[in-house]
Amino acid sequence: MAKKMNAFYAQSGGVTAVINASAAGVIETARANSKHIGKVYAGRNGIIGALQEELIDTSKESAKAIAALRYTPSGAFGSCRYKLKGLEQSKAQYDRLMEVFQAHNIGYFFYNGGGDSADTCHKVSQLAETMGYPIQAIHVPKTVDNDLPITDNCPGFGSVAKYIAVATREASYDVRSMCATSTKVFVLEVMGRHAGWIAAAGALAADKSNDIPVVILFPEVIFNREKFMTAVKEKVAQYGYCSVVVSEGVHHEDGKFLAETGLKDAFGHSQLGGAAPVVAGMIQEDLGLKYHWAVADYLQRAGRHIASATDVEQAYAMGKAAVELALKGRNAVMPTVVRKSNKPYRWTVGEAPLSEVANVEKMMPMEYISSDGFSITPEGRAYLEPLIAGEDYPPYKNGMPNYVTLKNVLIAQKLEPYKV
């Protein structure tokens, strides 16, 4: 490229324990290639920052602060749930984006998110063709739901899987201690609206040295109260106790979730919560067993203190690879994790065209779910185990993780105000 262009980076959708590690990968790699890439501007609150010309100048952050992103959960520049519609429906917004890009000499667009974001990124990548603006758009994969296609797994998932596996093991040890006279069933509600990847991780609580009874309720399996109660009853008869991991997305045959609040987010998805107390209440009603329940909610996706080292490494690698792909002239692509082998676990970085990524939801293969519908198969375990491997502790100060809060200095605006 003749003229050195600046880069735009934004975080999109629900944040994770490691999305900032991807940000560090993008920014550090861009800094290392300052001959070819100018400044990296980050969108304040994601793509909204681009539309409103609220661009954070990441060059104002020290190398130490950017390095600290690697171990800081959440979205350091702010994220958003805001989806751009198609080029035809939202032409004014794309015009505005181009105007902002042009005003700030932006030639690279790095968008860090899930399926909806891959779609937006894909549309931005077409601006060169459709609107004549020269830009390279690269998507950086991120989602705790692990539902992006082509990539073997998504950064963000491994850490939430580790969180849920550890929490289920610890709580199961607790219930096992108490079950003679007190709680017999522990119910943990986990995220995963449509795909049971996170719920599946609960099965990792058990292994050869930990014979722990875990019953999983997957969103892929229609809820059958009778079969579920039989499974719980059998486990309690055999072990004296039982742990249940229930996905927020578990639903009845008519598609109705076990618990719905009725709220919807900007993408039109129902905001869920409360499957655990519903399931616990059923257990009390049908089996008369004493229960406890927990809802992990944000704790699971923000739990950087128990992040998977594999996940952190891959999140960083995806950010780094995105910049490297841009430097190679690529457009409309997403770096991917390619699994080479399970034992020992080996992976490399691959590449996928956004046309094949956008709006495609990868479900959990049914061969990962055991035939009774309440656990995982050895294949499922073989897939999951490497993703939670390794610990990557943040530094601590006064007993607390010493996460970074950036200065987030906005650059001077050049255009007319625009309000999303």
Next chain:
Amino acid sequence: MAKKMNAFYAQSGGVTAVINASAAGVIETARANSKHIGKVYAGRNGIIGALQEELIDTSKESAKAIAALRYTPSGAFGSCRYKLKGLEQSKAQYDRLMEVFQAHNIGYFFYNGGGDSADTCHKVSQLAETMGYPIQAIHVPKTVDNDLPITDNCPGFGSVAKYIAVATREASYDVRSMCATSTKVFVLEVMGRHAGWIAAAGALAADKSNDIPVVILFPEVIFNREKFMTAVKEKVAQYGYCSVVVSEGVHHEDGKFLAETGLKDAFGHSQLGGAAPVVAGMIQEDLGLKYHWAVADYLQRAGRHIASATDVEQAYAMGKAAVELALKGRNAVMPTVVRKSNKPYRWTVGEAPLSEVANVEKMMPMEYISSDGFSITPEGRAYLEPLIAGEDYPPYKNGMPNYVTLKNVLIAQKLEPYKV
């Protein structure tokens, strides 16, 4: 003592991340003093194990397994919620206890629990006087609620405090990232039936480098919906978001808990749960703000992976001190943590008579709660901070904490069966 007596050890009430560290302290110290103390028998499922003559022979466990208790959460021998009544009301049970102790040459009684257990331990300590059976009973303090008197703090509390402080910080970072377009208020429900010690730990999420808005609902402060909404509204206006930490024990003026399930445990306490969704619903109703909520439940007290090193050290020290007190001929006492200074934090082991410990609940001093009732004072912070200091990570295997499950071999019974 002329004849070498065996010891009995039991875990009582809700387990913690570090009660097994106290068990390790008892067993390792008894092993180191095998000239004076015979075997250590552990009650299977607590005191019930003594009554039913289900005694676990801890000498069958390797030194490595006992050492692993230091980093294993839950109660390795099983715990129970079972309270012995007074000597007069339950004479048959005390007779049975003596019978079992006599049959197995037990001269030391180490009881690891909270206020109710201290009371039982005190009654056992009187058997020498009242029933002529020579036994020394030492209570080993344990409770996440931190509500035992005299001791500066209780083993178990520091780790749950650290868990809640870390979770609140991490979730707050998450909400901060999302608040521009999505969740504005995050509500976390924590344990603490009558005392707000655990809820107070949520305030540690904020510090000089982390300006995080946290509103705490203490059980010590009568819930005032209007004042609470004003506090949340102000935080959201100033920061764009707010975290709320609500104790399960928060109640209305008439004493009714925000959420009651109606269940009661063996000690007659209401089994609580569900304050978070109640508070979240109120926020939605009164302020129209989008919320998320989590209920930490067992995860907080079983979360050994994020235990406080100070807590682990003190839990072990209490177990060790209990045996040392026994060897010095003491009866009816409990080792305590005595705070010597805050900065640097220094503590030593003290001793309290059980007559002053049993059935006395230590509330949080009102001078630790800020004048608005929603946070802690600098004095409260000075008290709490040392208790969460230091990390003490368990070993990991395949990405999971490698906790120990003991063999728990029962010794041969000598008496007639007895069913609790």
